[in-house]
Amino acid sequence: MRLNGVLIDDTFAEAFPMLGTRLVITADTPAWVQAAVVSMTGFATSVIACGCEAAMERVLPFDETPDSRPGAAVLLFAMSKAELAKQVARRVGQCVMTCPGTACYAGLREGSVIPLGNALRYFGDGWQIAKRIGGRRYWRIPVMDGEFLCEAATAAVEGVGGGNFIILAADRCSGLAAAQAAVLAIRNVPGAILPFPGGVVRSGSKIGGKYKGLIASTNTAFCPTLRAAAPASLVPEGVESILELVIDGVSEAAVAAAMRAGIAAVAELGAAGGVVSVTAGNYGGKLGRYQFRLHEVMA
């Protein structure tokens, strides 16, 4: 398949189930929302070493937040419910509760329950107050600028992690431009996030490596500098830069929609924009339950 001169490889992205939740963070100003979100989603790029994958899903206008203040929706994904609960408690406790003026609410209602304020309330040292409003339970935890209002629990749903596509570009500048265009397009897709820095991964990995105990190592097949030396290189002539976009979503449909939006944005730049082809990372179907075939996604 070719779109605007860009070859779309006949392959699939291999993804796997993860547990995910959505949190809504509000504050007095958009800048403080941003501060809390950036802090909370920091070092949450890959479950390989971070415990969870997280990013802002979208900015919420004041009329979409529970307390009518500026806010943002954040998605967090982990490999188990216990790990997700641990990461939620740690990150909200250390990065949202500490941020001036913030409040934190559950962004999902249906699913298995994981503690949110219930895990943080003891910080109130006995002065915390529970309040049930509109059928939902909140904790009011006294803090130095007033009160941290936090919904008692949130819901975890089975999501999809590791959706991806890989951009092969003629040079680093055109590869970066294509990746950034894809990021902008994907950020408009509800229910999906790009957990890596700026939404882009340059150090795509393969499973294992030559060194004992290494979980992952650089994806030599997609390293342009190793084209002449690495076995089974997948880098064609004329490609100097390869970037990957990794997508987590609350559903298979959300990941597919994000991939479609991202690949379409890349293809729009076309061969004239230095994009050679788009492919996807998979492990022969051995890693995950979900397979997103690029041709089907773009059909």
Next chain:
Amino acid sequence: MSGVVLTTRDPAGPPIDMTGVLPERLAEGGREALAGLMLVRGRGRHRLDALFAMEDGGPFGALILRPGGAVLDGVGTGMTAGDIRVEGDCGAYLGSAMRGGTLTVEGNCGAFAAAGMAGGSLRVLGDAGDFLGAPLAGGTRGMSGGSVLVMGNAGDRVGERMRRGLIAVHGRVGRLCGARMIAGTVVVGAGCGPDAGQAMRRGSILLPQAPDAVPSGFVDGGMNDWLFLDLMRKELIDGGAWPSGFSTAGTRARRLIGDRSAGGIGEVLILGEA
């Protein structure tokens, strides 16, 4: 099939104990089951259809009561589902031990309304008596869930020993509002008598201005912004329960913390000083 309208045949007689006259009984056994219920009135026990004229009316599955001046005690006692509407005044124990459903009284009600209530929605368009949401006789905890809205005034000891849930009174309440409260929320639109929050342990009492007299165990926590008030306001405005005397914006209020003499960390929030 419509609901059933019960009209009192002899309004001048002694109070009728309405315990057991519930929409769920109508749903399970139909109109016949309802008609055969034995009710206590004065010293006697009577079939329901001897005390009330029964006719079809109202929405499906609902009970509509027309007391016509008779005192009906215990309306909606133990109710778990469905809809009861009282077109007139009620006696005592309205919605006591109620666990679900909706109960609306177009007039006034007596003492111990919502006593021991655990769920559902109770709405009184007139006034309520003393011990609204208080414990049932012998109980140690008052209302433990659900919501109560009184459009008029209420008597003394509103929310006594209340454990959970919400009581919103648009008018004024008597003395000892929220006394010995354990948790939950009482919203009063037009002020309350003395000693609000006496011996309260937790919970919130929202007032438009400081009560006539605050128990000595309360300390002034000063003014601050309370974000939960915004959520509560929206919830109550949507349900028509936000007292008209309160502001429709802002989260600022003065907080009195107490009752420290009982080891309590409850709060009386005064919204009118913001």
